[in-house]
Amino acid sequence: MTATDGTLLTPADLAGNGVHGDDPDVHGKFGVFGGRYVPEALIPALDEVAAEYEKARNDAGFLREFDHLLRTYAGRPTTLTEVPRFAEQAGGARIILKREDLTHTGAHKINNVLGQALLTKRLGKTRVIAETGAGQHGVATATAAALMGLECVIYMGAVDCERQALNVARMKLLGATVVPVTNGSQTLKDAINEAFRDWVANVDRTHYLFGTIAGPHPFPEIVRDFARIIGVEARRQMLELTGRLPDAVAAAVGGGSNAIGIFHAFIGDEGVQLHGYEAGGRGLETGEHALTLTEGSIGVLHGSRTYVLQDEEGQTIESHSISAGLDYPGVGPEHAWLKDTGRASYHGITDAEAMDAFSLLARTEGIIPAIESSHALAGALKLGREMGPEATILVNLSGRGDKDMGTAMKYFNL
Amino acid sequence: MTTLQTVFARAKADDRAALIGYLPAGFPTKDGAIAAAAAMVDAGCDVIEIGLPYSDPLMDGPTIQDAVHRSLTNGTRIADVLRTVEGVAKTGAATLVMTYWNPIDRYGADRFARALADAGGVGTITPDLTPEEAEPWREASAGAGIDTVFLVAPSSPESRIKAVVGCCTGFVYAASLMGVTGARESVGEAAQGLVERTRLQTDMPVCVGLGVGTGKQAAEVARYADGVIVGSAFIRRLLDAPDEASGLAAVRELGAELAAGVRR
Numbered sequence: 064m065t066a067t068d069g070t071l072l073t074p075a076d077l078a079g080n081g082v083h084g085d086d087p088d089v090h091g092k093f094g095v096f097g098g099r100y101v102p103e104a105l106i107p108a109l110d111e112v113a114a115e116y117e118k119a120r121n122d123a124g125f126l127r128e129f130d131h132l133l134r135t136y137a138g139r140p141t142t143l144t145e146v147p148r149f150a151e152q153a154g155g156a157r158i159i160l161k162r163e164d165l166t167h168t169g170a171h172k173i174n175n176v177l178g179q180a181l182l183t184k185r186l187g188k189t190r191v192i193a194e195t196g197a198g199q200h201g202v203a204t205a206t207a208a209a210l211m212g213l214e215c216v217i218y219m220g221a222v223d224c225e226r227q228a229l230n231v232a233r234m235k236l237l238g239a240t241v242v243p244v245t246n247g248s249q250t251l252k253d254a255i256n257e258a259f260r261d262w263v264a265n266v267d268r269t270h271y272l273f274g275t276i277a278g279p280h281p282f283p284e285i286v287r288d289f290a291r292i293i294g295v296e297a298r299r300q301m302l303e304l305t306g307r308l309p310d311a312v313a314a315a316v317g318g319g320s321n322a323i324g325i326f327h328a329f330i331g332d333e334g335v336q337l338h339g340y341e342a343g344g345r346g347l348e349t350g351e352h353a354l355t356l357t358e359g360s361i362g363v364l365h366g367s368r369t370y371v372l373q374d375e376e377g378q379t380i381e382s383h384s385i386s387a388g389l390d391y392p393g394v395g396p397e398h399a400w401l402k403d404t405g406r407a408s409y410h411g412i413t414d415a416e417a418m419d420a421f422s423l424l425a426r427t428e429g430i431i432p433a434i435e436s437s438h439a440l441a442g443a444l445k446l447g448r449e450m451g452p453e454a455t456i457l458v459n460l461s462g463r464g465d466k467d468m469g470t471a472m473k474y475f476n477l
Numbered sequence: 478m479t480t481l482q483t484v485f486a487r488a489k490a491d492d493r494a495a496l497i498g499y500l501p502a503g504f505p506t507k508d509g510a511i512a513a514a515a516a517m518v519d520a521g522c523d524v525i526e527i528g529l530p531y532s533d534p535l536m537d538g539p540t541i542q543d544a545v546h547r548s549l550t551n552g553t554r555i556a557d558v559l560r561t562v563e564g565v566a567k568t569g570a571a572t573l574v575m576t577y578w579n580p581i582d583r584y585g586a587d588r589f590a591r592a593l594a595d596a597g598g599v600g601t602i603t604p605d606l607t608p609e610e611a612e613p614w615r616e617a618s619a620g621a622g623i624d625t626v627f628l629v630a631p632s633s634p635e636s637r638i639k640a641v642v643g644c645c646t647g648f649v650y651a652a653s654l655m656g657v658t659g660a661r662e663s664v665g666e667a668a669q670g671l672v673e674r675t676r677l678q679t680d681m682p683v684c685v686g687l688g689v690g691t692g693k694q695a696a697e698v699a700r701y702a703d704g705v706i707v708g709s710a711f712i713r714r715l716l717d718a719p720d721e722a723s724g725l726a727a728v729r730e731l732g733a734e735l736a737a738g739v740r741r
Binding site: 090098099100101102103104105106107108246247252253255256259260263264266267360362363364365366371373375376377378379 | 531532533534535536538539542546549554555578579580581582583584604605606607609610627628629630631632633634637641652655656657
């Protein structure tokens with residue numbers, strides 16, 4: 064089967080257990096990570112979502128519908144693009160991009176929201192709520208809600224509303240209500256708190272359309288499975304294009320959904336290194352970063368046991384990144400597990416390194432990436448220099464940079 | 478040290494519900510919290526829950542968020558929470574800590590349980606700890622001889638209520654409504670039904686919290702519950718007061734109104 068005919072998805076593609084046997088256990092644990100640390104009031108709703116998802120993932124009708132939307136609405140499969148001029152800065156290694164930036168709405172987030180919006184309808188709910196950092200998940204959710212006729216409320220930190228004003232306007236145009244969150248650090252983590260507060264009060268008719276692979280079980284599993292198409296396609300396309308698997312896969316990690324999306328299909332391929340790149344912000348020594356996996360410690364945040372940026376008494380430390388989408392002091396529990404088992408490794412990329420890669424890709428290849436994805440690009444440049452000219456590196460270009468023009472104008476004095 | 482068992486036996490003997498007040502440590506100030514809790518006890522609270530301020534209080538509404546934010550800005554640490562417990566326990570009220578799980582997890586479950594017992598605390602309420610994840614805390618608490626209170630909610634089916642009450646000692650906290658903390662116009666209609674469903678699973682006292690803020694509401698809840706829990710309404714009095722003395726007076730006034738309510 065080639066990447067362009069037949070169906071995109073089989074039940075095995077969606078369900079991790081059909082492929083590699085690494086679904087979380089019955090309590091939603093990946094090793095010691097994950098689980099559910101939430102008010103008891105939400106447990107029945109989480110059980111309901113988990114049970115409905117279990118039915119959906121094994122239902123040929125659901126898969127057909129999801130597949131159809133991915134193909135005819137999201138624009139899948141997305142292509143691979145080799146970037147030789149960019150790769151000249153990577154010691155001659157081959158760099159190949161998975162072009163999630165070319166999906167409808169401009170980022171990989173559309174994959175998850177279409178799956179969860181279908182799930183919302185199966186649950187018989189008429190309203191979706193979501194958190195958003197950069198605004199990409201909010202835009203994607205508002206898009207899916209418009210498509211399916213669902214009421215939509217998006218919680219967004221007031222600070223993020225300001226730095227991603229364009230996305231706020233997009234969400235409003237799509238018919239969503241955007242609620243600026245003014246408590247705490249006024250960023251993604253506080254938007255998540257506020258969305259949970261809404262959910263517990265309105266759970267009867269509302270689905271919390273969670274945007275990343277963090278949060279209480281079953282969100283880490285569901286979001287992963289809906290994002291998994293990225294790696295399923297890319298693996299097939301790499302074999303077609305190069306005749307073999309890549310030596311390494313690189314992706315940016317905030318909450319971790321685009322990274323798990325491209326990593327997951329390669330987990331069983333022992334020869335393929337998996338590298339996640341977190342936001343190093345202004346640098347480790349400044350304390351202004353989002354180096355959750357590389358510098359954080361194990362704790363509980365937003366309902367899940369995982370790595371967290373926290374002080375010695377368990378108070379969350381505010382993260383920093385030039386990229387709103389990576390500005391999060393927690394991370395999905397499956398990444399915590401992949402880190403501790405050694406299957407994947409995680410590194411920091413500073414704001415400056417990411418912005419260099421951002422402009423380099425634009426100038427050498429005519430592609431303006433999201434600043435989030437630029438962390439993966441910067442990582443690939445380093446990785447190429449380490450691995451040598453024989454190496455082939457697959458990079459998840461998780462989103463496009465249109466939304467980041469305000470930041471770029473300021474940063475580069477454009 | 479007054480235990481929860483003593484409190485509920487005494488309330489039962491008086492044919493009334495117990496009154497339980499909540500206040501975060503470090504709010505309005507570190508010493509101010511002890512003074513306000515003492516005023517609450519003075520006015521008739523049998524049990525005081527001292528909140529451990531946490532950066533991500535996802536079960537709390539705007540009033541408690543505001544108080545907790547001020548407390549953290551005041552630099553409140555776990556040592557201050559324990560000092561507050563010590564001060565409040567001396568008043569003769571049974572003193573609990575209400576906290577999200579991560580601060581205990583990070584501090585060390587055994588270490589926290591021992592420190593709390595040493596400070597005169599009699600137990601904890603942990604709103605984001607469910608039976609599936611509660612084992613380490615139950616063991617640590619049993620070791621230190623303190624009670625563990627968990628929550629049931631209107632959405633809880635029989636199987637969940639059974640699992641939760643199986644983890645509780647001291648009492649069961651019944652959340653009156655589906656939502657976050659905060660005083661409301663009326664107490665959720667689901668509360669009485671939830672208490673009744675909980676009583677089918679346990680002989681332990683069942684106390685109702687969330688949304689209670691007036692003497693009238695306290696009286697209404699006291700008709701079917703063993704305890705009435707009030708938090709945001711006390712905090713609101715302190716937030717709205719122009720100075721500490723009038724804040725304490727307002728707290729005392731509300732405490733007296735609620736204490737009369739549970740005796741009606």
